[in-house]
Amino acid sequence: MEQVLTRQQGELVALERKLVIRVRDVLANSDGPRADLERLASLVHEMDELFLLVVVGEYNSGKSTFINALLGDEVFAMGDLPTTRAISILRYGEAGPPEAIGENTNLYHYPLDVLHDLDIVDTPGTNSIERMEEAITRQFVPRADLVLFVTSLLQPLTASELDFLAHIREWGKKVVFVVNGVDRRNSDEQLDRVREYLTREVTSRLGGVAPTMYFISALQALRGKLASTAGAPIPDPRNEYPALERYVLETLRETERVRLKLLTPLGVLRHLLKGNVAALEGRLVVVHEDARVLRSIRDQLDAYTAEMRTDSERYLIEVRNVLYELERRGRSWFERTIRIGNANFLRNKEAVENRFRAEVVQDTPQAIENVVHRMVDWTVQRNLKLWSTVFAELDAHTARLRESGALAAHGDTEFQYNREELFARLREPIERRLSDFDAEREARQITESVKEAVMSAFGVNVLAIGLGGILVAAFTTAALDVTGVLTATIFAIAGWLIIPARRKQLIKDFETKIAKLNEDLAALLRAKFEEQLTRYERQLLEVVAPYERFLETERTKLDKGLDELRQAEGEVVALEQRVEKTFPASS
Numbered sequence: 001m002e003q004v005l006t007r008q009q010g011e012l013v014a015l016e017r018k019l020v021i022r023v024r025d026v027l028a029n030s031d032g033p034r035a036d037l038e039r040l041a042s043l044v045h046e047m048d049e050l051f052l053l054v055v056v057g058e059y060n061s062g063k064s065t066f067i068n069a070l071l072g073d074e075v076f077a078m079g080d081l082p083t084t085r086a087i088s089i090l091r092y093g094e095a096g097p098p099e100a101i102g103e104n105t106n107l108y109h110y111p112l113d114v115l116h117d118l119d120i121v122d123t124p125g126t127n128s129i130e131r132m133e134e135a136i137t138r139q140f141v142p143r144a145d146l147v148l149f150v151t152s153l154l155q156p157l158t159a160s161e162l163d164f165l166a167h168i169r170e171w172g173k174k175v176v177f178v179v180n181g182v183d184r185r186n187s188d189e190q191l192d193r194v195r196e197y198l199t200r201e202v203t204s205r206l207g208g209v210a211p212t213m214y215f216i217s218a219l220q221a222l223r224g225k226l227a228s229t230a231g232a233p234i235p236d237p238r239n240e241y242p243a244l245e246r247y248v249l250e251t252l253r254e255t256e257r258v259r260l261k262l263l264t265p266l267g268v269l270r271h272l273l274k275g276n277v278a279a280l281e282g283r284l285v286v287v288h289e290d291a292r293v294l295r296s297i298r299d300q301l302d303a304y305t306a307e308m309r310t311d312s313e314r315y316l317i318e319v320r321n322v323l324y325e326l327e328r329r330g331r332s333w334f335e336r337t338i339r340i341g342n343a344n345f346l347r348n349k350e351a352v353e354n355r356f357r358a359e360v361v362q363d364t365p366q367a368i369e370n371v372v373h374r375m376v377d378w379t380v381q382r383n384l385k386l387w388s389t390v391f392a393e394l395d396a397h398t399a400r401l402r403e404s405g406a407l408a409a410h411g412d413t414e415f416q417y418n419r420e421e422l423f424a425r426l427r428e429p430i431e432r433r434l435s436d437f438d439a440e441r442e443a444r445q446i447t448e449s450v451k452e453a454v455m456s457a458f459g460v461n462v463l464a465i466g467l468g469g470i471l472v473a474a475f476t477t478a479a480l481d482v483t484g485v486l487t488a489t490i491f492a493i494a495g496w497l498i499i500p501a502r503r504k505q506l507i508k509d510f511e512t513k514i515a516k517l518n519e520d521l522a523a524l525l526r527a528k529f530e531e532q533l534t535r536y537e538r539q540l541l542e543v544v545a546p547y548e549r550f551l552e553t554e555r556t557k558l559d560k561g562l563d564e565l566r567q568a569e570g571e572v573v574a575l576e577q578r579v580e581k582t583f584p585a586s587s
């Protein structure tokens with residue numbers, strides 16, 4: 001039977017070890033806290049070590065006295081002031097002076113049989129003003145296989161003890177309560193009241209089953225052992241020290257010890273997994289929040305682009321209307337001017353051109369220039385507004401995250417570091433763009449490029465003039481085309497009879513010309529405008545895209561990490577059940 005249990009124990013240890021290593025790898029890959037990684041690394045070794053019975057409690061509660069009683073010897077110093085200053089591990093061997101092993105840890109040896117199977121650890125008391133000593137004890141708790149929690153009968157379960165107990169519970173430790181100092185009781189009823197009080201408070205405040213308790217007098221027990229048989233005091237029937245000693249010396253040499261030892265790594269895993277699942281979930285919230293903000297930025301960019309397209313059509317309609325007016329004036333001008341009575345005038349090419357310019361072309365180029373300017377200004381202004389909104393949104397977003405604590409919670413992890421760095425990289429170019437934004441200069445540049453396009457499209461080649469001048473030139477060319485044809489043809493094909501037909505033809509030519517002009521101008525403006533929109537779009541996307549990629553990577557990593565951690569959580573539960581089934585609790 002023993003052999004079967006040993007084999008099963010070996011199997012379980014192997015499974016646990018594999019799980020611990022796997023969880024450590026998963027945590028390492030998901031930027032888990034360094035302290036957790038270290039804990040898991042030492043856990044792998046601790047699994048091979050002896051069972052660790054750790055005695056904890058507030059200073060002066062009698063921890064050292066209790067261990068001395070167990071040994072029947074005054075191995076550890078006892079005293080009314082905070083006495084034990086370092087973790088003191090007691091191991092089987094020849095008694096001798098303690099040996100310092102690592103910071104704050106001393107190793108003692110004593111030839112007590114039970115120490116073949118377990119190490120007993122005395123700890124610095126908690127709740128003294130030496131908080132450092134409490135920290136040492138807290139740090140040591142995760143290693144314990146069983147915790148003996150020593151509290152004083154005269155002051156059972158203080159607030160700080162409750163807090164410390166909660167810490168022990170987090171690591172899934174089994175705790176046995178030792179109420180020390182029964183020799184100081186006023187009455188036996190006092191013991192019953194304390195037992196009742198402890199049971200009630202522990203179950204209601206910490207949850208779980210009723211605590212295992214021993215009411216003892218460590219001092220009496222120690223004195224009893226040290227005294228010669230003749231001088232031994234009469235045993236106190238309410239001192240449960242003998243039962244506690246039996247528990248430690250006997251029960252802990254049986255299945256119970258194996259069971260608890262096997263449960264220790266699982267408790268540690270359970271605790272670390274819980275914390276890390278919560279941390280990853282928290283990061284995932286941040287990543288989703290970030291992604292939402294980036295989506296909103298993209299949406300705004302889309303809205304901007306769509307709005308600009310619609311608006312650009314509105315401006316193009318304005319251009320078309322200006323040209324309609326021109327066309328209307330032209331038509332009536334031809335009707336009025338191409339008449340026999342105007343023969344003399346029509347012979348004068350220059351006069352015809354001048355009048356055509358004055359009466360038909362009028363301020364058309366300026367009007368169009370004006371529309372173009374407004375269109376460009378609007379585009380630039382709206383783009384500036386887009387960047388400001390994006391900037392404000394990013395800032396509000398970070399403020400929200402800071403406020404919700406989503407950023408602070410993971411202050412020490414690589415995730416946080418990357419995120420802050422990337423965020424700065426996202427924010428910085430936006431801020432720069434805003435501070436460098438010179439709407440006037442930008443509008444001038446765009447207008448300049450429109451000007452160049454008009455020049456090349458309409459074959460105008462005039463140096464050093466603005467868009468207005470270019471348009472005037474373009475219109476003059478178009479106008480001269482028509483009037484040139486007018487003066488040239490009317491007199492080449494003599495015969496006044498055909499004048500009405502000519503006029504009709506000229507008007508038609510003129511209309512075609514204007515339609516073409518309108519078409520060319522619209523196409524040109526549209527192309528220029530699209531070019532500008534694309535540039536604006538690219539500018540913003542160049543800033544946002546790396547961050548989107550980072551988030552995508554991060555999300556995949558977190559999802560994977562969470563999956564793996566949750567799966568490990570499931571395995572911890574399964575292993576716990578297997579341990580409980582193979583090595584059932586003794587009581």
Ligand SMILES: Nc1nc2c(ncn2[C@@H]2O[C@H](COP(=O)(O)OP(=O)(O)OP(=O)(O)O)[C@@H](O)[C@H]2O)c(=O)[nH]1
Pocket residue numbers: 057058059060061062063064065066077078079080081082083084085123124125126180181182183184216217218219220
């Ligand atoms: N009356 C009485 N006194 C006790 C008992 N156990 C311990 N004491 C006394 O209480 C004082 C503290 O005992 P220690 O064993 O040093 O207490 P500790 O918990 O180890 O204290 P720290 O090492 O400071 O954390 C000593 O003076 C002991 O003699 C007991 O059962 N009854």
Ligand SMILES: [Mg+2]
Pocket residue numbers: 063064065077078083084122123125
């Ligand atoms: Mg002590």
